[in-house]
Amino acid sequence: MRAALVAIACVFAFAAGGALAQDKTEQASAQIDYSGFRGLTGEVEGYRDDRLVSLAQFQRMAREPNTIILDARSADAYARGHIDGAINLPFTDFTDQSLRQTLRDPNVRILIYCNNNFSNNAEPVILKRVQLALNIQTFINLYGYGYRNVYELADVVDFNDPEVRWVTS
Numbered sequence: 001m002r003a004a005l006v007a008i009a010c011v012f013a014f015a016a017g018g019a020l021a022q023d024k025t026e027q028a029s030a031q032i033d034y035s036g037f038r039g040l041t042g043e044v045e046g047y048r049d050d051r052l053v054s055l056a057q058f059q060r061m062a063r064e065p066n067t068i069i070l071d072a073r074s075a076d077a078y079a080r081g082h083i084d085g086a087i088n089l090p091f092t093d094f095t096d097q098s099l100r101q102t103l104r105d106p107n108v109r110i111l112i113y114c115n116n117n118f119s120n121n122a123e124p125v126i127l128k129r130v131q132l133a134l135n136i137q138t139f140i141n142l143y144g145y146g147y148r149n150v151y152e153l154a155d156v157v158d159f160n161d162p163e164v165r166w167v168t169s
Helices: 002-031 034-049 055-062 075-080 096-103 134-144
Strands: 067-071 109-113 150-153
Touching: 034 134, 055 067, 055 109, 055 150, 067 096, 109 134, 134 150
Parallel strands: 067 109, 109 150
Antiparallel strands: none
């Protein structure tokens, strides 16, 4: 009889453990939506194609009112060099609140660039794997947070080219 009770207790404990694991999985999936992310990337793909600009367009737009150059690289990389006039909000710090504080107006024109826009492959712009270039994640996230007036530098340039207007701290 005692063995039967122990066996029943073990089955109950195992079932309860499974239920707890299922609850944790459901809780995690409520805050992580890979399917939604895939849908968002599909939506952004065509939209982004029309928002790739040359260096000349990028620099012309940067001089116009209501435009922000956003550098989403790490604070350390930004401090070691960036396009003149850029503000820094590291990609890892993107939240509704941080974006609102940094960008203020959701209709502001945002110009973005990343390491892969530079041919130097030298500090502070070491190349990322092509399919993981920060431009992609930055564009998708800005769009997902409701910022639709985003343009991306399409050219690959040497940061020593005076037209780039690269500055170091």
